[in-house]
Amino acid sequence: MIVKHFIIAVIATIVSSQAQVHDKSWRTIINNKDSAWFATQEAKAIAENVLLYQRNIGGWPKNIQMQKPLSKEEKLQLESQKSSTDEVTTDNGATTQEMLFLSKMYRATANETYKMAFLSGLDYILEAQYDSGGWPQFYPLKKGYYTHITFNDDSMVNILNLLKNLKENTGKYAIKPSEETLKKINVAFNKGIDCILKTQYKQNGILTAWCAQHDEITLQPTKARAYELPSLSGSESANIVLLLMDLENPTEAIKTAINSAVAWFEKVKIMGIKQVWEYDEQTKKRDKKIVNDANASPLWARFMALEDNRPFFCDRDGIVKYALSDIGYERRNGYGWYTDRASEVLKKYPEWKAKYDNGIKEKKAIKDDFNMIVAKDGSGDFYTIQEAIYAAKAFPYQRVIIHVKNGVYNEKVQVFSWNTQVSLIGESKENTIISFDDYFGKIDLGRNSTFHTATVLIEGNDFVAKNLSIRNTSGPVGQAIALSVIANRCYFENCAFLGNQDTVYTAxxxxxxxxxxxxxxxxxxxxxxxxxxxxxxxxxxxxxxxxxxxxxxxxxxxxxxxxxxxxxxxxxxxxxxxxxxxxxxxxxxxxxxxxxxxxxxxxxxxxxxxxxxxxxxxxxxxxxxxxxxxxxxxxxxxxxxxxxxxxxxxxxxxxxxxxxxxxxx
Missing domain, CATH: 2.160.20.10 (Single-stranded right-handed beta-helix, Pectin lyase-like)
Structure with a gap:
């Protein structure tokens, strides 16, 4: 038998995506096409297919190559299936990726049909959420493991990233939901994050990572297919942590979850091996192998034992094996058993740690204690406004001017009573935005919760703000302060204060x-x-x-x-x-x-x-x-x-x- 190495050092995530995602071409169209393409007749023809595949409940089935032309008979068949709820899902990117496509179509054409289909998909997602905050793989519920809370193939993370972009109005989606829907989105997102925190697995009392699916009642790790046993996932857990790290002003619980997961990733990373494909001349097949390589980048196993983190593998018989070579050809090559996705977590972690768990994102020598610059792109003295305030002198003898460059600063800002004579000077009212989404019910600290909701809280006398916007984005959910001023001799010029109930508190x-x-x-x-x-x-x-x-x-x-x-x-x-x-x-x-x-x-x-x-x-x-x-x-x-x-x-x-x-x- 003649064996040749075939494309040595295949990256684990690519292997995984090839095995798991059956709609690669469709996904490429959605993500890689130029924005102008979405106004073309070719795009509109595909959009008609997308609309046909959408069920009346709002969601889509999975693994459909939406770009493939449909015959008249196929179109009639899809029309007849509109009222069916069978196989409607968020698995393998279904529904969330079609919604992204429709948003891009709407941006290019302003066709209200695309907007309505997008909003119908959004309603479907909101309806499908469990009270616990998780989402099943299929909705309406499909018997079997499909009812479990599904992190598998990033199903729940995809949903939460969609909701996050909508509630923060990042511009990724061209369609802005109504205020009432934004309220629901905010609640759903917060419940989803809470579910993530509650499902993080404790191993001997120590927080670790997540299973690909968790029981919808007990929230404990559980099995899916025969070869997907309860375990800790090196793949899905990575994208969960990346989502948590993208949250501005994280709570202590979120910080703990991230720190614990990163410590676990460091503990269980596998060094000295890599995946390769070997080609067999006789069978004309390629086969996945694990070989030693002292210079290989770290890998993580898809499945690790709940008790001791030991990597394991399974065939369709569900019997645990501890070497990839011990399972059959079909499962060995048809599934992503290793991943390097956690490398991205470890790469981003130091910056996140410095920003949220160490005071400032990057320590720099401040050129002028009385003139500081905040810029999200790193061109200033600080990345966040709160960092600059932390660095400001207490009870200064002259005014401390903090220049804030354009950007959306998703953070709660507090100017303390000892931070007197502080000026926040934005680059422009329209594009220098301080934003957060606390509200009475979210804070939940009793009858006076309102006063803890402020996006910006001013307690230092002689404060000045110019040329910026402060907003509370929680929506019409009750009391939710954007600006709280509990200080004397404060001045605001050319600023915008955006909210709903209790936008500005002057105390x-x-x-x-x-x-x-x-x-x-x-x-x-x-x-x-x-x-x-x-x-x-x-x-x-x-x-x-x-x-x-x-x-x-x-x-x-x-x-x-x-x-x-x-x-x-x-x-x-x-x-x-x-x-x-x-x-x-x-x-x-x-x-x-x-x-x-x-x-x-x-x-x-x-x-x-x-x-x-x-x-x-x-x-x-x-x-x-x-x-x-x-x-x-x-x-x-x-x-x-x-x-x-x-x-x-x-x-x-x-x-x-x-x-x-x-x-x-």
Whole structure:
């Protein structure tokens, strides 16, 4: 028998993908075609096939070469199968890859049919999720191992990456779901991550990795096909960890999961061997072999024993073997038994560790303690805003200016009470974005959970922000703060604050804050708190029916909220918006020379079922304009100021303090 080595050193992941993915050509079309191609007739013809294969439930069957032309008879057959739910799955990339294709089609053509099919697929995925946060391999459920929570072939990771891109609006997908669907996406994603944390296997009390499938009830590792026994996976576990490492501002539980998995990957990596194909001249077949090679890159076994991490192999009889050569030709060559995917985890880990578990991503010598640069591309002093704040001097004698370059900074930012005189200066309001998605139910710390949800929390006095956006992306899920200001003499200029309920919290009895030329959006009570705040030339946009303000002004405080020269706007379909309601009985809110859209209710103000507030709160307007300014229809307990009364609402009077701090910004 003459044996020749055939393409020595085959990379393990390539071997695995060849064995596992039966739709390689279709996947290549989706991922490798130029964006302009998706507007061509060729692409549209394939898109028609994709639409035909989609079932009414929203998902697709797997292993279909969607690009292959269909005969008239085949098309009729697919039409007749539309209502069938058989074999609809997320296995082998099914459904998630078709959704990506449709998104690219929609971006290129703006055809609403593609958008609706994409959203139908999204509904399918959301519906298929277990209460535990996992997903089965097939939905509706198919008897057998298919009901297990399926990490196999990255099924669940593919889903979570899809949801992550949608909820973070990264731009990967051209289709933006509704606010209500985004709310569901956020909940589903968080449940999915929680499921990952709960299924990480403990070996003798130590967290390790994951099995390719876990029991949907007990969450324990379980078997699938005869040769897929309960085990620790060197393949699926790698992509789970890469997903976790991609989460901004990870919780301590996520950090522990990553650190534990990386320690396990280091422990179980296999050195000194590599996979090769050998070609047999007589049988005209190639055969996978394991050979010794001291210079080979590390490999990880697809299956490792739950008790001691020992790599094992199985034929279709389910009998454990400890050498690849001990199983039959068909399974030996038709399955990915080794992988190098964990190399990517180990490559990225030091950077992740430095960023999230070591204070800063990369230690650099700061050229100027009072002028620092934050840039996601590494061109600045820091990669994240919080890193720069950690490095800022406490109670400095001069202002600390942190320049933030364009980018989406997915992090919670806190400017501590000792970080006084800090300025965050963005490169542009549109493209310098601080974003996070905490909300009341997610924080779940009791009745005051709202105050822990802020994307940006300011506690240091004399803070300044310019030319940036701060958003809470949790969606319409209840209380979810974008900006929380619990500091005195704070100034915001040309900034955007984006959220839903409770977007901006302005706190501090006697504290003064100033918003100029800013955009603030929300739904209910989206500007609330007890500080004295001047909003000048700002756009205040209501996304739904609700209340613009919920002041809680202290009794002895002369001013609460003052809006001067502001414009109150809303989408065409939004009506029934109140200017404010009293969070506390002595609330004070005044609108001067503001343009009020038609969405503002004629009565203007609401008492929040507090009759006492009608006597003690102070709600007033002066010389408004717009369809929503109807002084004659306002509630009788509100006020229309006289010119003599309006004179006191000057910048100097409202923001008075021991020094004219607002003049030096």
């Amino acid at each position: 501090g009895e006697g504290f003064k804050q100033y918003f100029k030329n800013c955009y603030i959006e929300g739904t209910v009570d989206f500007i609330f708190g007890e500080a004295t705040v001047l909003f000048e030339n700002c756009e205040i946009s209501s996304k739904s029916s609700g209340y613009v303000t919920a002041a809680s002004t202290p009794k002895e405080q002369e001013f609460g909220y003052v809006f001067k020269g502001c414009k109150l706007t809303a989408p065409e379909n939004v009506n029934d918006v109140f200017l404010g309601r009293p969070w506390r009985t002595y609330a004070k809110t005044v609108f001067i020379n503001c343009n009020l859209g038609k969405h503002i209710k004629p009565e203007g103000w609401h008492n929040w079922s507090n009759k006492e507030a009608e006597k003690l709160a102070f709600y007033a307007e002066y010389q408004g304009t717009g369809e929503g300014y109807k002084p004659e229809a306002r509630v009788v307990w509100s006020h229309q100021l006289k010119a003599s009364e309006a004179k006191k609402y000057t910048l100097e009077t409202i923001l008075k303090s021991t020094s004219a701090w607002y003049q030096n910004l």
